[in-house]
Amino acid sequence: MKFSVAVILTALLAFISGLFLPWWGIAITSLLTAVIIHQKAWKAMLSGFLGVFLLWAVLAFWTDMKNEGVLSKKIATLLPLGGNSILLIIVTGFIGGLVAGFAAMSGSYLRATPAK
Amino acid sequence: MLWAKQPYTGHRSIVSIKFLSSVIISLPMRTVPFLISAVATAGLVFVLNKQWGSIPPLGKFISPQHGFWQNAEPAGQSFNADLHFTDLKGKADVYFDERLVPHVFAENDEDLYFIQGYLHAKFRLFQMDLQTRAAAGRASEIAGKKAINFDKEQRRLGMVYAAENAMKELEKDPVSKTMFDAYTKGINAYIHSLKASQLPIEYKLLNLQPEEWTNLRTALLLKMMAKMLSSGTESDFANTNAQAVFTPDELKLLYPQTPDSLLPIVPKGTAFDAPGIVPVKPATADSLYLGKKEPVTFSEEDRPDIDNGSNNWVVAGSKTKSGAPILCNDPHLELSLPSIWYEMQLVSPTTNSYGVSLPGSPFIIIGFNDSIAWGVTNSQRDVKDYYEVKFKDRSKKEYWYNGEWKATTLKEEIIRVRGGKDVKDTVAYTVFGPVMFDETFSTRSTHKRNLAVRWVAHDASNEGMTFYKLNRAKNYDDYLSAISNFQCPGQNFVFASHSGDIALWQQGKFPARWERQGLYIMPGEDSSYLWQGFIPQAENPHSKNPERGYLQSANQRPADSTYPYFIPGSYITARGITIDNYLSGMTGITPEDMMKLQNNYFNTTAQDVREILLRYVKENELGEKEKQYLGIVKDWDLMASPDSKGQTLFTMWWGSLQESIYTDEFRQTKQNMKWPDAQTTLELLKKDTAMRFIDNIGTTQKETIEDVVTGSLKSMSAMIDSVSKQSGKEFSLEWYKRNRPGVYHIMDKGKKDLLPFARTNLHVGGAGDIVNAVKGSHGPSWRMIVQLTTPTEAYGVYPGGQSGNPGSKYYDNYLDYWVEGKYYKLWYMRDGDRTDKNVKWTMKFGR
Numbered sequence: 011m012k013f014s015v016a017v018i019l020t021a022l023l024a025f026i027s028g029l030f031l032p033w034w035g036i037a038i039t040s041l042l043t044a045v046i047i048h049q050k051a052w053k054a055m056l057s058g059f060l061g062v063f064l065l066w067a068v069l070a071f072w073t074d075m076k077n078e079g080v081l082s083k084k085i086a087t088l089l090p091l092g093g094n095s096i097l098l099i100i101v102t103g104f105i106g107g108l109v110a111g112f113a114a115m116s117g118s119y120l121r122a123t124p125a126k
Numbered sequence: 127m128l129w130a131k132q133p134y135t136g137h138r139s140i141v142s143i144k145f146l147s148s149v150i151i152s153l154p155m156r157t158v159p160f161l162i163s164a165v166a167t168a169g170l171v172f173v174l175n176k177q178w179g180s181i182p183p184l185g186k187f188i189s190p191q192h193g194f195w196q197n198a199e200p201a202g203q204s205f206n207a208d209l210h211f212t213d214l215k216g217k218a219d220v221y222f223d224e225r226l227v228p229h230v231f232a233e234n235d236e237d238l239y240f241i242q243g244y245l246h247a248k249f250r251l252f253q254m255d256l257q258t259r260a261a262a263g264r265a266s267e268i269a270g271k272k273a274i275n276f277d278k279e280q281r282r283l284g285m286v287y288a289a290e291n292a293m294k295e296l297e298k299d300p301v302s303k304t305m306f307d308a309y310t311k312g313i314n315a316y317i318h319s320l321k322a323s324q325l326p327i328e329y330k331l332l333n334l335q336p337e338e339w340t341n342l343r344t345a346l347l348l349k350m351m352a353k354m355l356s357s358g359t360e361s362d363f364a365n366t367n368a369q370a371v372f373t374p375d376e377l378k379l380l381y382p383q384t385p386d387s388l389l390p391i392v393p394k395g396t397a398f399d400a401p402g403i404v405p406v407k408p409a410t411a412d413s414l415y416l417g418k419k420e421p422v423t424f425s426e427e428d429r430p431d432i433d434n435g436s437n438n439w440v441v442a443g444s445k446t447k448s449g450a451p452i453l454c455n456d457p458h459l460e461l462s463l464p465s466i467w468y469e470m471q472l473v474s475p476t477t478n479s480y481g482v483s484l485p486g487s488p489f490i491i492i493g494f495n496d497s498i499a500w501g502v503t504n505s506q507r508d509v510k511d512y513y514e515v516k517f518k519d520r521s522k523k524e525y526w527y528n529g530e531w532k533a534t535t536l537k538e539e540i541i542r543v544r545g546g547k548d549v550k551d552t553v554a555y556t557v558f559g560p561v562m563f564d565e566t567f568s569t570r571s572t573h574k575r576n577l578a579v580r581w582v583a584h585d586a587s588n589e590g591m592t593f594y595k596l597n598r599a600k601n602y603d604d605y606l607s608a609i610s611n612f613q614c615p616g617q618n619f620v621f622a623s624h625s626g627d628i629a630l631w632q633q634g635k636f637p638a639r640w641e642r643q644g645l646y647i648m649p650g651e652d653s654s655y656l657w658q659g660f661i662p663q664a665e666n667p668h669s670k671n672p673e674r675g676y677l678q679s680a681n682q683r684p685a686d687s688t689y690p691y692f693i694p695g696s697y698i699t700a701r702g703i704t705i706d707n708y709l710s711g712m713t714g715i716t717p718e719d720m721m722k723l724q725n726n727y728f729n730t731t732a733q734d735v736r737e738i739l740l741r742y743v744k745e746n747e748l749g750e751k752e753k754q755y756l757g758i759v760k761d762w763d764l765m766a767s768p769d770s771k772g773q774t775l776f777t778m779w780w781g782s783l784q785e786s787i788y789t790d791e792f793r794q795t796k797q798n799m800k801w802p803d804a805q806t807t808l809e810l811l812k813k814d815t816a817m818r819f820i821d822n823i824g825t826t827q828k829e830t831i832e833d834v835v836t837g838s839l840k841s842m843s844a845m846i847d848s849v850s851k852q853s854g855k856e857f858s859l860e861w862y863k864r865n866r867p868g869v870y871h872i873m874d875k876g877k878k879d880l881l882p883f884a885r886t887n888l889h890v891g892g893a894g895d896i897v898n899a900v901k902g903s904h905g906p907s908w909r910m911i912v913q914l915t916t917p918t919e920a921y922g923v924y925p926g927g928q929s930g931n932p933g934s935k936y937y938d939n940y941l942d943y944w945v946e947g948k949y950y951k952l953w954y955m956r957d958g959d960r961t962d963k964n965v966k967w968t969m970k971f972g973r
Contacts, residue, residue: 028191032322034171036189041167051159069190077198081327081933084882085194093882102188102195105174109185112167119160 013057016047020061020110025069036062040110044117051118058114059107067103074099177333180879187330197327197933205967212973213240213311220245220969221955226928226936228969229471229955236308238474239488241971243312243339246468250485250930251317252328253464253872255336258343258486261350262286266543268332268873274541274549279427281539282553282562285353288584289345295586297341302591306341309488313339327932328873347486348590352583354459356615356634358430359696360508363422364800366646370421371794379810380802380819384687385699386809389706391618391630391684392667393674401690402662407640408654415649421797422647424563424577432696433894433904434459435681436503437724438620439705440628442675447714450915451622454720455492455501456906458899462872463883463938465926467491467908471955472597479597480954482908482924489593492910494920494954497600498623499912503679505616505632507695509582511643511657513558513650517576522554522564525576528652532557558650559584578650580657582635587613602627602670609633610663618679624914630677631668632684636661639692661691676709678702680897699805700895704730717921720911725947726897727765731804732776736764738811739779742835752843755779758859766898767891768862775859777893778845780804782838790822804895861891867900869925869941871932877903883932888945898947909949921949 020043027035040062044054074082074095082095091097174185187193205222216233218241223229228245232238246254259265263280265273280286297303317336329336368377408415436457443449459466467482472490481493492501517534518524524531534554541549554561558578565574588611595608601623609619609631616634621627637644637657648655667684669677682702683695707730708723740760748756755775762772784807792799802810810817815831822829850857858864868886870877877884892900899905905925913919925944929936943950953964 025191028189033186033189033192034175037167037171051163066188066190070195073190073195073198076200076202077933078201078935080201080935080937081194081198084932087882088880102190105185105188109167109170109174112163112170116160116163116167119156119163 012047012049013053016043016049016054016057016114017061017064019043019047020058020114021065024062024065024106024110034109036106036110037113040113041117041120044114045121048121049118051115054118055111055115058117059111061107061114062110063103063107066106067099070099070102182331183333186333192323194327194330194933196323197330197931199929199931199934201935203934205969207969209969209971210973211240211315211971213308213315214971214973216973218971219960220971221960221965222967222969223953223955223964224966225469225940225950227469227471227953229473229953231473231957231960232971233474235474235476236304237971238472238477239305239309240312240315242470242472242483242488243309244316244971245312245470246483246485247313247316247339249928250464250468251336252326253462253930254313254339254343254347254486256328256873257350258346259337261289261346261353263539263541266541266546266549268334268544270544271546274543275427277541278539278549278551278567279562281541281551282560282567283353283357283579284553284560284562284581284584285346285349287537287555287560288352288581289342289349291584291586292345292348292588293342295588296345296590299588299591302588302594305488305594306344306590309344310339310341326930344487344590347484349583351484352589352615354430354434354615355504355617356507356509356583357581358432358434359504359506360510360644360694361696361800362510362512362645362647363424363426364798366418367421367795367797367799369416369646370419370797371791371799374416380806381800382806382809383692383694384683385697385805386813387703387805388683388686388699389703390667390682390686391632391677391679391702392669392686392689393672393677394686396669396685398685398689399665401638402665403638403659405638405640405643405658407643410649410654411640415646415655416642418646421795422575422577423797424568424575425798431460431904433698433899433901434504435506435698435701435894435899437678437680437701437705437897437899438501438503438618438630439676439678439709440620440622440630441709441712441715442628442671443626445675445709445713445715446913447716448913448915450624450913451626451628452715452717452720452911452913453494453499453501453620453622453628454724454911455503455620456724456899456909457492457502458905459907461869461903461905461907461925463869463885463926463932464872464930465907465924467924467926469922469924469928473955473957477597480920480952481910482922487590489590490597491593492908494912494914494918495597495599496918497625498596498605498621499914499918499920500596500599500605501620501910502617503620504681505618505634505684505695506681506697507616507634507636507693508644509614509616509634509636511580511637512562512577512647513556513580513655514647515556515558515561515576515578515650517554517564520565522552522561525554525556526651527557534561556650557653558656577647582614582637585613585635587611587635589613601625602629605629606631618684620677620679622912622914624916624918627671628677629668629670630679632666632679633663634666636666636691636693639694641692643692645694665691674710678705678709680705698895700730701897701899704728704897717911717913717919721909721921721947721949723897724906724909724911727767727770727891729764729766729773729776729893729896731808731895732762732764732773732780734812735780735808736762736776738808738815738831739783739835739839742815742831743839744832744836747836748839749843751847752839755843756839765891766861766893766896768860768889770861770891771859773861773891773893774864775842777864778842779839782842782845783834786822786834786838786841787819790824791819793824862887862889865891865893865900866902867892867905868903869938870903885938885941888941890945906944909944911949918954920952920954922952923949
């Protein structure tokens with residue numbers, strides 16, 4: 011339960027930050043989420059990762075659908091991901107997730123009492 | 127990666143961190159793991175926020191709320207908007223049709239050009255920014271050190287100097303200043319409204335910011351056009367090298383001024399007045415200039431394509447089905463995505479013009495209004511010369527002129543280089559112009575010669591106002607007064623009016639040269655070799671309402687040899703012949719006929735050359751394959767169509783023949799030389815199949831025309847074999863596979879780094895000397911046909927789309943139409959059409 015709430019809150023705060031802050035705002039909000047909803051480090055990391063992974067992948071997927079794949083095919087060729095839009099969407103989510111995961115882990119440690 | 131290394135920074139540092147952390151023991155956390163993960167996070171952000179070589183900052187680039195995903199324009203995007211700017215004087219509405227062509231209705235001219243600037247920026251900001259930075263010699267700021275020589279050359283050619291002179295001129299005239307100011311404000315209004323996430327995708331790829339627009343940048347863009355069209359039309363270095371090798375007679379044979387088969391712009395037989403100015407050849411010319419045999423080792427870094435040509439023609443009502451004139455134009459340029467052109471209609475109380483505009487400049491450049499239509503092709507005239515100057519010493523502070531040391535003006539240039547140190551360069555300005563080549567700058571050598579460049583584009587002028595006036599011209603007199611101050615690049619302005627007049631003027635500021643002046647590098651130690659004046663404007667080649675009922679220009683020499691001036695240039699003869707031949711035989715012409723002609727593939731040169739090839743080839747000496755190739759050429763319909771094998775084999779055979787004729791002679795020097803053009807060679811062969819260059823001067827025997835024609839077919843066949851052996855694939859003979867038509871992204875000069883933004887392998891035919899002049903990535907950049915009936919009936923298409931955004935479906939949506947030779951009917955919107963179903967979106971502008 012706590013885990014899913016953390017995932018949702020991570021995604022929500024990350025989305026709001028994206029409206030006002032540069033892209034790395036997701037690191038701040040994911041850390042914050044992990045401080046508010048305290049979990050063990052690996053759990054915090056996973057929920058942070060999932061939260062932004064899902065947010066970014068869903069946003070990318072939604073954008074791509076409306077765009078009818080015009081741009082994603084080009085970028086997926088350029089990056090290079092063999093022109094595969096789905097792969098590009100996954101990579102998008104993964105990069106955001108990675109930053110958020112590490113930030114959330116930091117947040118977990120920031121509040122942690124030594125767990126023995 | 128940086129972040130992965132952090133946990134292992136060594137024992138001692140962890141100990142010291144532990145020590146530090148003991149200071150903040152009150153915090154309930156595990157300090158060490160926190161610090162490690164925090165540093166890892168920060169490192170990750172750092173790595174993903176930084177440009178690595180050509181890789182954009184990945185985090186920033188890929189974030190769906192900031193990066194490239196933001197440029198993925200929804201297919202159903204609405205372009206409706208309600209915009210307010212304090213710089214506007216009144217209200218204006220912009221109606222977009224389904225092709226995203228804006229029809230701008232403004233209450234006054236200032237608002238009209240403000241909005242044109244705004245729309246150019248909204249749809250094409252990156253190309254305007256890139257082109258004007260490059261024009262100013264600032265490409266290294268974007269591309270890094272590989273562009274340093276390009277930048278030096280731009281500055282040494284005096285591009286900024288030329289633009290500054292032009293800007294002073296355009297700001298002198300109050301009307302002009304008002305219009306250019308309004309245009310600049312419109313661009314900046316858009317730039318200021320941009321959020322980082324809305325930047326065009328190229329800025330995100332390059333991690334770059336757009337720059338404020340200024341009138342100087344508009345002037346720079348026009349100078350970029352001037353360079354494109356009037357800087358590569360001289361061959362002074364190549365000619366100088368040829369002069370070092372060939373005798374004066376040979377030079378005249380190899381590089382004749384007037385081709386025999388020329389069908390000029392001014393119909394043959396037109397009488398010319400006695401010249402208003404007769405330049406005098408300096409007394410020393412024979413010894414110091416024409417007799418000089420010193421080759422030059424310099425070469426230009428960025429030489430414009432010689433095929434930056436175009437077609438335009440006009441037929442009078444006497445030759446059309448409707449009885450109204452039809453005007454046609456297709457400018458041939460390096461094609462790019464986004465396209466160099468942006469289509470629009472501009473309406474105010476003083477104008478109602480439709481056509482294509484150049485993002486970075488106000489006004490409609492090629493198009494029509496209520497009363498007239500106009501178009502342009504390049505004059506190909508030589509308006510740039512080099513003078514050899516002598517500096518007193520390496521400081522370049524003084525040069526020898528008219529018997530004394532004269533001070534130069536030194537201009538310090540600082541080139542900023544992305545990812546590198548600034549590069550300094552000093553350019554000396556003389557009475558001739560800037561010293562472009564000297565011991566501190568050459569792209570190939572360190573030859574100690576100093577060459578100053580005199581170029582008409584340096585002179586103060588206001589070309590933009592020609593278009594302002596054309597947009598408002600009502601008749602022939604207005605047209606003539608609009609174009610008569612146009613200086614550089616020299617253009618062939620074609621004209622037709624609803625009242626039935628047709629005309630064609632070659633307009634520009636052209637030096638009046640004595641015979642052979644400026645073909646070679648000229649002595650620059652006194653004033654005797656300076657240009658003595660310019661051809662009076664009224665004497666520029668022109669024709670109005672000729673009896674034959676049509677006029678055409680296709681980059682050929684504008685007049686026959688009776689024109690009383692010496693006018694060298696890089697002319698192309700064959701296309702004009704093809705067009706003239708078709709037009710002279712046509713009657714009852716319709717716009718559809720003109721579409722067919724613009725897309726015509728007939729190879730006029732091949733018609734004559736093939737006759738020679740077939741007559742002299744020794745069939746009995748040919749092998750099986752060679753006979754097969756010969757058969758294909760024999761049966762060829764002379765069309766350079768996409769799947770034509772004949773066009774491929776003919777082109778290769780003809781190329782190989784020219785090689786076997788000239789390689790031996792041209793091997794006499796290592797320096798750059800220009801081979802005689804195909805037209806010259808063809809005419810030489812037609813006149814004399816025993817002409818001297820056929821013999822290979824490297825062999826003892828005497829080669830005949832039969833030998834070289836047969837030999838060149840054999841070597842072509844051998845080349846095909848070796849290419850297919852090397853690649854392991856069969857050599858495809860279809861012409862489009864050899865010509866490789868494609869349109870590349872504007873910043874991808876190497877045609878390899880941004881291929882996903884390009885369109886390649888296009889199924890079109892053509893060649894530089896074919897009416898449909900597609901040559902690789904070069905060709906008809908806008909095809910327009912205007913029939914001056916009431917109402918005007920106009921058609922057009924360009925190989926691109928209205929949006930510069932590769933993430934928009936409007937990025938390249940015209941391209942398939944262009945490939946197929948199809949046209950859009952241009953919607954010349956009227957005031958009463960504001961609620962017409964053609965209006966898809968409306969953008970409202972107000973204060």
